[in-house]
Amino acid sequence: MKQITLNIDKTLGFISKEQIFAQEANAKECVATLHAGTGKGNDFLGWLHLPSSISEAGINDIQATANKLRNQCEVVVVVGIGGSYLGAKAVIDALSATFEAFENNRKNPVIVYAGHNIGEDYLYELSSYLKGKQFGIINISKSGTTTEPALSFRILKKQLEDAIGKNETKERIVAITDKARGALHTLAKKEGYKTFVIPDDVGGRFSVLTPVGLLPIAVAGIDIKQLVLGAVSMEKATGTDIPFAENPAAIYAATRNELYKSGKKIEILANFHPKLHYVSEWWKQLYGESEGKENKGIFNASVDFTTDLHSMGQWIQEGERSIFETVISVAAPKYKVEVPFDEEDLDGLNFLAGKRVDFVNKMAELGTQLAHVDGGVPNIKIEMPELNEYYLGQLLYFFEKACGISGYMLGVNPFDQPGVEAYKKNMFALLNKPGFETESKAIQARI
Ligand code: PA5
Numbered sequence: 001m002k003q004i005t006l007n008i009d010k011t012l013g014f015i016s017k018e019q020i021f022a023q024e025a026n027a028k029e030c031v032a033t034l035h036a037g038t039g040k041g042n043d044f045l046g047w048l049h050l051p052s053s054i055s056e057a058g059i060n061d062i063q064a065t066a067n068k069l070r071n072q073c074e075v076v077v078v079v080g081i082g083g084s085y086l087g088a089k090a091v092i093d094a095l096s097a098t099f100e101a102f103e104n105n106r107k108n109p110v111i112v113y114a115g116h117n118i119g120e121d122y123l124y125e126l127s128s129y130l131k132g133k134q135f136g137i138i139n140i141s142k143s144g145t146t147t148e149p150a151l152s153f154r155i156l157k158k159q160l161e162d163a164i165g166k167n168e169t170k171e172r173i174v175a176i177t178d179k180a181r182g183a184l185h186t187l188a189k190k191e192g193y194k195t196f197v198i199p200d201d202v203g204g205r206f207s208v209l210t211p212v213g214l215l216p217i218a219v220a221g222i223d224i225k226q227l228v229l230g231a232v233s234m235e236k237a238t239g240t241d242i243p244f245a246e247n248p249a250a251i252y253a254a255t256r257n258e259l260y261k262s263g264k265k266i267e268i269l270a271n272f273h274p275k276l277h278y279v280s281e282w283w284k285q286l287y288g289e290s291e292g293k294e295n296k297g298i299f300n301a302s303v304d305f306t307t308d309l310h311s312m313g314q315w316i317q318e319g320e321r322s323i324f325e326t327v328i329s330v331a332a333p334k335y336k337v338e339v340p341f342d343e344e345d346l347d348g349l350n351f352l353a354g355k356r357v358d359f360v361n362k363m364a365e366l367g368t369q370l371a372h373v374d375g376g377v378p379n380i381k382i383e384m385p386e387l388n389e390y391y392l393g394q395l396l397y398f399f400e401k402a403c404g405i406s407g408y409m410l411g412v413n414p415f416d417q418p419g420v421e422a423y424k425k426n427m428f429a430l431l432n433k434p435g436f437e438t439e440s441k442a443i444q445a446r447i
Helices: 017-021 024-036 056-072 086-095 120-130 147-164 166-172 183-191 211-219 224-237 248-261 274-291 313-318 357-374 389-410 418-430 437-444
Strands: 005-007 075-079 110-114 135-141 173-177 194-197 266-271 299-304 323-332 379-386
Touching: 005 248, 017 248, 024 248, 024 389, 056 135, 056 166, 056 194, 056 211, 056 224, 075 120, 075 147, 075 211, 086 110, 086 211, 086 274, 086 389, 110 120, 110 147, 120 147, 135 147, 135 166, 135 211, 147 166, 147 183, 166 173, 173 183, 173 211, 183 194, 194 211, 211 224, 224 389, 248 323, 248 379, 248 389, 266 274, 274 299, 274 323, 274 389, 313 357, 323 357, 357 379, 379 389, 418 437
Parallel strands: 075 110, 075 135, 135 173, 173 194, 266 299, 266 323, 323 379
Antiparallel strands: 005 379
C-alpha cells in the first residue's frame, strides 16, 4: 500500500527550510509530550492510539448493528452536531456515489442528518421526507445534553413511535453516548436502545474512529476495516520513533506554525474533488476548535476548486496577503471520462478531444498552485493516491495527529473548547431554562 504524501516545497520562498527545521526539537518534544501524556488536556488523548487499539470484536459489533439498520431501513437519520456528525458525514460524502439514491440502488440506505441546526423548516421538511418511509435513527451525543440534537431527536423519535409503535422503534434507534452519564444515556437505558460508548478520553472532534463515525459510515456501506487500517498505518508513520523529516504530521505542524508566525493568519483547505467538501468541514472544526483560543490560532477556511475559483478565486489571488493554502489532491480518479470529439467544435474544445477530464482538472490544479504562489500564497500539498477507505483513514489520522502537535507548538490546550459554552449560556438565559434565572435577568438588561 502507498501512503498519502505531504509536499511543502511551495512554501519555501515565504519561509525557509532552515526556519522549519529550526522547529525540529520543538516538534519532537510536542510529539513526545503527546505520547507521554504529560501535556495540556492529557485526559483527552484516547484518539492517539485508537486505530491500533480497535478490537476485531468492536468492529464486528458495529458492523452487525449497521447490517441490522441496513436491512430494516430505507433511510437512516444521523442525529448529532459538531464532532458528533462531521466525521461521519465527511467519510460518507467522500466515498458514496454522488447521485446514488435508495430508489435506484437498493444496496445502501440513504443517510440524512439532523440535530446539527435548529432550523424549523429543515425539521419540517425532514419529517415530511421521512413520512411513509422505513427509517431508523442513530442518535449521537457525548454529553447527551446538547440542545440541537436533543430537540431534533425528540421530534424524530415521536414520529417513529407514531408510525411504527414503541416496540418496533426500539429496534430502529441506536444511541451513541457517554458510558454512564447524561440524558441520552438515561433514556437509552430506559427504552432499551442498542448503545455504543464514546470513550471518556476522546473528544468529539477526535471521535471519527469510534462508533460515532464508524457506525454511520458502516450503515452507508463503507468498509470500516479498511478505514481503520489506513489510520493504523498513519499512526505508525507519525510515531515517536519516526525522524522529524519523515513524520508528515510533525512537518505539517511545524510548517503551518512558521507560516503563522510570518503573518499568514488564515489557512485555506482546498480540494479539486467535490466529494471532499465535508472533509474540509470536519478539518475546520478539528483545527478551529483545537487552536482558536487565548487570542491565538490560525483561522480555518475552506474552498472547493475549481468551483470556488469562480467566487473566492479573486480574493485568494489578490486580497490581503494573510493566507496560505493547503491543497488535498487526489492522484487518480475512480472512473474514466474522456472529452469527446465534436465535428462543429463551436466550443473550441477539440484540442482536448480524447483527453481525460481528470487531466484537465490536474492542469487547473497545477495552474492554480503556480498562480497562487505567484500571488503571494504559500502552498502545502497533500496527495492521496486515490479516494478510498484506506487513504481516507490515513488522512483523518494525519490531520488529528498534526493538530495535537500543532496545538502544543502554539502553546494551547488543543483538547478543550471552553469558548463553545458562551452562546449556550446566553441561549439558555434567553429561553428561561430552569437554573439560569440569574443569567436570564442579567441578559434582559442587555437587549
Ligand atoms: O468537539 C466537540 O467536542 C464538540 O463539537 C461536540 O462534538 C459537539 O458540541 C457535540 O457535543 P455532544 O456530542 O456532547 O452532543
